[in-house]
Amino acid sequence: MKLLLLLLAVIKSSGSIKIACDYDYTCTIEQLTTSQQLHHLATYSFGDAGMIKLIDSLVPPEAISSFQPIVNYLILERCPLETVRLWQMRIPVFSFDVLRNMEKLNGIELSYNRIERLQLSPNASCCQNLTLLDLSFNRLSTIDCALLSSMQALTVLQLSSNVIQELYGSLHLPNLTELDLSNNRIKSIDLCQWQIGSLKVLNVINNRIEHLFDCLRELQNLKTFQIAGNALTQLDFASFAQLRLVLLNFSRNRIEIVHNRNAVWPKTVCIKLNGNPVARNTTDLC
Numbered sequence: 467m468k469l470l471l472l473l474l475a476v477i478k479s480s481g482s483i484k485i486a487c488d489y490d491y492t493c494t495i496e497q498l499t500t501s502q503q504l505h506h507l508a509t510y511s512f513g514d515a516g517m518i519k520l521i522d523s524l525v526p527p528e529a530i531s532s533f534q535p536i537v538n539y540l541i542l543e544r545c546p547l548e549t550v551r552l553w554q555m556r557i558p559v560f561s562f563d564v565l566r567n568m569e570k571l572n573g574i575e576l577s578y579n580r581i582e583r584l585q586l587s588p589n590a591s592c593c594q595n596l597t598l599l600d601l602s603f604n605r606l607s608t609i610d611c612a613l614l615s616s617m618q619a620l621t622v623l624q625l626s627s628n629v630i631q632e633l634y635g636s637l638h639l640p641n642l643t644e645l646d647l648s649n650n651r652i653k654s655i656d657l658c659q660w661q662i663g664s665l666k667v668l669n670v671i672n673n674r675i676e677h678l679f680d681c682l683r684e685l686q687n688l689k690t691f692q693i694a695g696n697a698l699t700q701l702d703f704a705s706f707a708q709l710r711l712v713l714l715n716f717s718r719n720r721i722e723i724v725h726n727r728n729a730v731w732p733k734t735v736c737i738k739l740n741g742n743p744v745a746r747n748t749t750d751l752c
């Protein structure tokens with residue numbers, strides 16, 4: 467039976483925090499600001515909450531080590547969590563070790579933090595059943611593909627709006643269907659090293675890409691390729707001839723030349739070319 471729990475807690479000496487749990491098995495924790503409050507959190511029962519939200523919490527970097535066991539405690543002792551949302555936590559380093567042993571976890575949303583770096587201990591087993599990882603709106607500048615490749619069940623990976631310049635190593639995620647790298651500083655991706663054969667949606671809008679990636683044609687399931695807002699100067703449609711695409715978005719590049727314009731297309735494909743020099747002579751083929 468679902469119970470409406472509404473707990474208002476005042477913690478001595480460190481201000482107040484609010485914990486509210488609703489009918490959707492969601493507990494919201496607000497105004498968590500000190501490591502002492504984090505320790506106190508462990509004494510609350512969260513009933514049968516399935517999701518815990520920490521909102522507007524300013525946890526100082528040094529509190530991260532105390533934060534970790536408490537998250538585990540809540541999750542392992544009290545909550546069969548399926549989704550974890552940590553917003554506006556202002557944490558510079560996120561360690562996936564906090565999620566160890568959470569077999570049910572299928573989504574983690576870490577957007578709008580200030581994450582600069584990701585960590586996972588070499589032998590830690592984390593996130594075997596994780597299908598969604600959202601790291602958008604953070605401060606990541608490099609991505610260690612090996613770390614992400616340990617999360618083999620991932621289907622959606624959100625890395626938009628960081629400051630990513632480099633993705634090093636190879637990404638091996640057999641079930642990945644959606645990869646969002648938009649609004650970063652990426653110049654190139656070595657797709658030939660990657661194994662992401664299930665990918666359907668690839669979004670690299672607003673980066674610094676000057677040349678189309680080699681090995682695009684190996685993404686046999688690709689339906690949507692968004693590469694608007696980059697620095698492409700020419701295109702060869704032959705790269706896409708073997709694919710069964712639905713949308714190719716090249717708008718706002720610097721494309722002056724298009725080769726193999728007549729490469730065979732399925733009639734349904736939509737090609738956006740607006741905002742390029744070449745568009746003076748061409749209209750969007752949609």
Ligand SMILES: *[C@@H]1O[C@H](CO)[C@@H](O)[C@H](O)[C@H]1NC(C)=O
Pocket residue numbers: 569570594595
């Ligand atoms: C998580 O994944 C393991 C295999 O890695 C599987 O045996 C287990 O049943 C899954 N747990 C849940 C809750 O889905």
Ligand SMILES: *[C@@H]1O[C@H](CO)[C@@H](O)[C@H](O)[C@H]1NC(C)=O
Pocket residue numbers: 588589
């Ligand atoms: C990781 O596991 C291997 C063997 O499974 C072991 O030799 C190694 O010491 C472990 N490393 C760490 C950091 O625990």
Ligand SMILES: *[C@@H]1O[C@H](CO)[C@@H](O)[C@H](O)[C@H]1NC(C)=O
Pocket residue numbers: 618619620640641
């Ligand atoms: C990948 O997807 C397939 C088909 O849905 C599933 O059977 C398999 O368990 C998934 N792999 C992982 C590592 O979750």
Ligand SMILES: *[C@@H]1O[C@H](CO)[C@@H](O)[C@H](O)[C@H]1NC(C)=O
Pocket residue numbers: 671694695713715717718738
């Ligand atoms: C193409 O990309 C632009 C961003 O430059 C975006 O505004 C537009 O909605 C995209 N078009 C489609 C059809 O997705």
Ligand SMILES: *[C@@H]1O[C@H](CO)[C@@H](O)[C@H](O)[C@H]1NC(C)=O
Pocket residue numbers: 743744746747
């Ligand atoms: C547009 O087409 C005209 C004639 O077909 C050609 O002379 C001109 O170079 C073309 N311009 C661009 C930008 O492709």
